[in-house]
Each structure stands twice: as structure tokens, then as C-alpha cells.
Amino acid sequence: MAPSGGLPTVFPALVYDDARAAIRMLTTALGFTAEAVYEGEDGSVVHAELSCGNGRVMLGSKGHGGAFAEAMASAGPAAVYVVVEDVDAHHARAAGHGVEILMPPTDQDYGSRDYTARDAEGNVWSFGTYAPGASG
Numbered sequence: 001m002a003p004s005g006g007l008p009t010v011f012p013a014l015v016y017d018d019a020r021a022a023i024r025m026l027t028t029a030l031g032f033t034a035e036a037v038y039e040g041e042d043g044s045v046v047h048a049e050l051s052c053g054n055g056r057v058m059l060g061s062k063g064h065g066g067a068f069a070e071a072m073a074s075a076g077p078a079a080v081y082v083v084v085e086d087v088d089a090h091h092a093r094a095a096g097h098g099v100e101i102l103m104p105p106t107d108q109d110y111g112s113r114d115y116t117a118r119d120a121e122g123n124v125w126s127f128g129t130y131a132p133g134a135s136g
Contacts, residue, residue, distance in 0.1 A: 012078065014058075015069070077124060078124070091104065112129050115128070
């Protein structure tokens, strides 16, 4: 694996029937920042990159052709974990925007505090204080 220089080397990629709605929910309710949004001639989202902290998630609209689109054509929901500093404030923001909460902020046996939500297309998003790979 090539050195990352501190940058993440794994980027979840999700496809949505309504990628534009997913971007609105992720930015407005869950605090992501839209870094790039590329549209097709029909106005659909061909590729988007949203950041949260030093991580990014890539997403786009279903059905754009090519090997990736074909492989993802019947993909079910995915799960993504995001590290946040203040789980309770993050949860309050999400709940305030009507995001479906599957598990409220909960202290875990392994020391994390986290909550779990579901987006409009069934993807599960967990937000917590546990940072995989962090020392200590």
C-alpha cells in the first residue's frame, strides 16, 4: 500500500436513485461539505465527493453505465462509520432535520459514544468517537 502522507486511503462509494437529495441530506443534516459535484448532460450527479473531517465519501446517481455502475446496479444498502467529536450535538442536528435515528447516542463497552441513522435510500450511517487505528 502506498504511503498516504496523512490522507485517507479508503473512500466509501455509494450510488443513489436521487443523489442530489442524498447530497442535501448529508450536507444539511449530517454536516458533510460538498467538495465536488459533477453532473451529466441530463443534470444527474455523475460523481460527487463530500468531506467530513479528513475523510471523504464518493457518491453518484445510479445507472450511468460502465463497469462500476453495472456492478452496483443491484447493490443494497451500505454502512459507513464517521468519527465526530461531539456525538450528542451531531445527533441533535441530524434528528432536528428529520433523519431517521436507529440508535440514539449510546456509550459502548469499547469506550466509544456513537449513534446510528439511516438515509432515505436505506444506507446506514454511524457517527462516533471511536477512531479505528488511532493509538491509545
